[in-house]
Amino acid sequence: MNNNLPKTYNPLDFEDRIYEKWMEKGYFKAKVNPNKKPYCIVLPPPNITGQLHIGHALDHSLQDVLIRWKRMQGYEALWQPGTDHASIATEVKVVEKLKESGLTKKEIGREEFLKHAWNWKEKYGGRIVEQMKKLGDSCDWSRERFTLDETCSQAVLEVFIKLYEKGLIYRGNRIINWCPVCKTSLSDAEVDHEEKSGNFWHIKYPVVDSHEFIEIATTRPETMLGDTAVAVHPEDERYKHLIGKTLMLPLMNREIPIIADEYVDKEFGTGAVKITPAHDPNDFEIGLRHDLPQIVVMNDDATINEKGGKYSGMDRYQARKQVVKDLEELGLLAKVKDHSHSVGQCYRCNTVVEPVTSLQWFVKMESLAKPAIDAVKERKIKFVPERYSKIYLHWLENIQDWCISRQLWWGHRIPAYYCEDCQEVIVSKSKPQICGKCKGKEFKQDEDVLDTWFSSALWPFSTLGWPQETEELKYFYPTNVLVTGYEIIFFWVVRMAFSGLEFMDEVPFEHVFIHGIVRDQEGRKMSKSLGNGVDPLEIIDEYGADALRFTLLTGNSLGNDMRFHIEKLESSRNFANKLWNATRFVLMNLDVDKFNNDEISLNVADKWIISKLNRLIKEATENMEKFEIGLAAQKLYDFIWSEYCDWYIELAKPRLYGENLQNRRTAQYTLTHVLENILKLLHPFMPFITEEIWGTMPTVKGDIIVSEWPQYNEANISTDAEEEMTIIMSIIKNIRNVRAEMNVVPSKKAKMIVITTNDNSKRIIEAAKQFFTTLASVSEIQYLEGKETIPSDAISIVVEGAEIFIPLDDLVDFKKEIERLQKEKEKLEAEIKRGEGRLSNEGFLKKAPPELVEEEKKKQDKYQQMLNTVLERLESIENRG
RNA sequence: GGGCAAUUAACUCAGCUGGUAGAGUGCUUCCUUGACGUGGAAGAAGUCAGGGGUUCGAGUCCCUUAUUGCCCACCA
Numbered sequence: 036m037n038n039n040l041p042k043t044y045n046p047l048d049f050e051d052r053i054y055e056k057w058m059e060k061g062y063f064k065a066k067v068n069p070n071k072k073p074y075c076i077v078l079p080p081p082n083i084t085g086q087l088h089i090g091h092a093l094d095h096s097l098q099d100v101l102i103r104w105k106r107m108q109g110y111e112a113l114w115q116p117g118t119d120h121a122s123i124a125t126e127v128k129v130v131e132k133l134k135e136s137g138l139t140k141k142e143i144g145r146e147e148f149l150k151h152a153w154n155w156k157e158k159y160g161g162r163i164v165e166q167m168k169k170l171g172d173s174c175d176w177s178r179e180r181f182t183l184d185e186t187c188s189q190a191v192l193e194v195f196i197k198l199y200e201k202g203l204i205y206r207g208n209r210i211i212n213w214c215p216v217c218k219t220s221l222s223d224a225e226v227d228h229e230e231k232s233g234n235f236w237h238i239k240y241p242v243v244d245s246h247e248f249i250e251i252a253t254t255r256p257e258t259m260l261g262d263t264a265v266a267v268h269p270e271d272e273r274y275k276h277l278i279g280k281t282l283m284l285p286l287m288n289r290e291i292p293i294i295a296d297e298y299v300d301k302e303f304g305t306g307a308v309k310i311t312p313a314h315d316p317n318d319f320e321i322g323l324r325h326d327l328p329q330i331v332v333m334n335d336d337a338t339i340n341e342k343g344g345k346y347s348g349m350d351r352y353q354a355r356k357q358v359v360k361d362l363e364e365l366g367l368l369a370k371v372k373d374h375s376h377s378v379g380q381c382y383r384c385n386t387v388v389e390p391v392t393s394l395q396w397f398v399k400m401e402s403l404a405k406p407a408i409d410a411v412k413e414r415k416i417k418f419v420p421e422r423y424s425k426i427y428l429h430w431l432e433n434i435q436d437w438c439i440s441r442q443l444w445w446g447h448r449i450p451a452y453y454c455e456d457c458q459e460v461i462v463s464k465s466k467p468q469i470c471g472k473c474k475g476k477e478f479k480q481d482e483d484v485l486d487t488w489f490s491s492a493l494w495p496f497s498t499l500g501w502p503q504e505t506e507e508l509k510y511f512y513p514t515n516v517l518v519t520g521y522e523i524i525f526f527w528v529v530r531m532a533f534s535g536l537e538f539m540d541e542v543p544f545e546h547v548f549i550h551g552i553v554r555d556q557e558g559r560k561m562s563k564s565l566g567n568g569v570d571p572l573e574i575i576d577e578y579g580a581d582a583l584r585f586t587l588l589t590g591n592s593l594g595n596d597m598r599f600h601i602e603k604l605e606s607s608r609n610f611a612n613k614l615w616n617a618t619r620f621v622l623m624n625l626d627v628d629k630f631n632n633d634e635i636s637l638n639v640a641d642k643w644i645i646s647k648l649n650r651l652i653k654e655a656t657e658n659m660e661k662f663e664i665g666l667a668a669q670k671l672y673d674f675i676w677s678e679y680c681d682w683y684i685e686l687a688k689p690r691l692y693g694e695n696l697q698n699r700r701t702a703q704y705t706l707t708h709v710l711e712n713i714l715k716l717l718h719p720f721m722p723f724i725t726e727e728i729w730g731t732m733p734t735v736k737g738d739i740i741v742s743e744w745p746q747y748n749e750a751n752i753s754t755d756a757e758e759e760m761t762i763i764m765s766i767i768k769n770i771r772n773v774r775a776e777m778n779v780v781p782s783k784k785a786k787m788i789v790i791t792t793n794d795n796s797k798r799i800i801e802a803a804k805q806f807f808t809t810l811a812s813v814s815e816i817q818y819l820e821g822k823e824t825i826p827s828d829a830i831s832i833v834v835e836g837a838e839i840f841i842p843l844d845d846l847v848d849f850k851k852e853i854e855r856l857q858k859e860k861e862k863l864e865a866e867i868k869r870g871e872g873r874l875s876n877e878g879f880l881k882k883a884p885p886e887l888v889e890e891e892k893k894k895q896d897k898y899q900q901m902l903n904t905v906l907e908r909l910e911s912i913e914n915r916g
Numbered sequence: 917g918g919g920c921a922a923u924u925a926a927c928u929c930a931g932c933u934g935g936u937a938g939a940g941u942g943c944u945u946c947c948u949u950g951a952c953g954u955g956g957a958a959g960a961a962g963u964c965a966g967g968g969g970u971u972c973g974a975g976u977c978c979c980u981u982a983u984u985g986c987c988c989a990c991c992a
Contacts, residue, residue: 299991377989429919591929602940663932782947869936878973
């Protein structure tokens, strides 16, 4: 009866159905509920351009585990989902798509382009959401948000204007990173640095009205077209006499000054630096200090512009070659050295970025960074693992102003308007009616959009309705945990931290739970170019979502990268199958749906497994609280497979098959009770299979997703039962061991002759009679007082408190048996020696905890007794000849 | 140049506040026992990278060396 489970575990049969059930019943929905404590995680919004990859699978599995766990613990658990418009990434895709139909952005214009982009969003933006459902993500989809939707856009406007009014947003001509392919500015965080080998060109600049030269060294000779000075260290004896004089800039034939600046390192290169304020961040600063002109020599596609003389029109690298060649011809190229240096690249298209001065919008970071730094130092925000707080702090302590304008169309358009008449800048939520300065009425909005991270920085509160003062915001903010990979601490975590503090006056989350990345089995980063990526959807199709989740959640420690192995996936799938079949067994042997208390009488095995279960509940819960999700999962795995399946189910069988009703009921009860708890504990990790199994259990009601997380109960801990079972299991293992060594097949039953050395062990062994029969192929047990009548062909097993003989007819090879006993003897002697070492150490006796000393003494006695028994046995066999 | 990880069984990795080294996979032998062969039983396999130190006791704490990987940094 009661067994609706098919014989083999096939996740495809039920995962989608289970997810639909959860959705229909609205279990993921969270609401403001004053009777419950809130628990909230905001999902790092995936890009609408994205497909679910294995990194999401890890990130989401962790979040789903936490949310499901807290939901079961009785919290009002909100996992707030949504997607990111991903300004630059999406725009690149849309441009590519236009290109396929032979169109360009410029041709179709802003409005038409945005239509295409929104179409893209409608078409592909939901794709990743559907994929997340396959994983089992229990997000409150009714609250799904999008960074470009109405509320989020209101939040962006509000923030921009407030920061502007506070003077924390400004427009200025500063050096920024320019991507010549995406044709937009980038923030510092959006530039990847890669060490590349290149050249160091030494170039001679002639001093005007002199025969002297100053030799400078550069890695980017083409930038000399925009040089406006050469700098030396004020104390440099080599150049001191030249400070204030001018140089003739070769190729351009422009006079530039020789200036002194402490920035210059006398020891590096030639000690003289060409200064190109428009194309280098350091030079830019020097340029400001010395009031040097900035000459931008490049167009937005990194070709040389009209300021570059004869090089105008050339690509930057072509120009580099030509410049070098021309210098060589003029005899001004002193030498070329190999030099490796780090080159900045666009994080979207990998093009080498060009530093260039440009009129952009910036966020002034200093005053915003301060509270964000304090929040972590004062542990209002706690990183898990702790070490990542260093990365966060280091970045914030060295932060530069944030360039937030992008020369793109897809995104939040900057709410700045320029008066057509007087160019006055007005920052406002909507187009102004009249210019306060000149009373002009025509305005043009700034063409640029905001950095995509500007809106994601507001995610923890914009998703909850801010700037409206919603109930949700009051209830769920600050959120509890943010789960994300270490690679976006700078992009996102930092910015959410200061935004939350600035606008909500409170940290956005208490914990930042950082995980590593999933690598391929050789330890390489997964990438499109290597083609070594793993598609989680294919994995789910083959192994099921539960197996994928379990694989990602186990076997690595906090914050570290992990390798992805198919073997591990198989092992997770096998684990699910194991649980599946254990349930089949339990249900197959269950013939009631309710238990009567007077029918239950727990034996030692029942007490043991219940005791172990309670320890598991305690430990797993503690692990979860410390975010040690992998450890918790590992403990569940071990308990389910080794203790519950391999031992307890086997121990329960004799009673299930026996005549005694009370015994049968008790075994059924314990099996069911433990299984129910196992399923609950495992549910956050493997939600589908646990829900499916739960649904077939006649003893439970409702759905497991909303069941109560098991509570540790100290009254269920039985150290007596645990100790007894240790002895029983050790006897069983020993018997199996010697039988295996002697090649005795299990079907061959054997008698077990027991001589006990104390009453307690006799009681234990007697009570465990059935266990030996079934688990160790024992036919009967015979108790003897003395050794006289022991058959000569028996092998001997020595355990604590007893000597056990297994007569094996002619199968015993006495030579082998002696060898075995010798080994046993050596083992015990080694133990005793180690114990003696400890106990004869005065320091140990004095300083070690007394319980430990006591335990050690007990062990000594035990081993000594066992050794004596072994020695006796050896002697008796040898005497026999 | 700084910072952070990692180094444990053949492979991939656990090992929390220091108390006699664990798992999965693989390997060897056996088992068609009434949940499961996606299984069961038994077994072999580790100077916990090297060297110091603290401690009664160190894989675990401290110092140091080596190797590998990652992050940050304006030395042109």
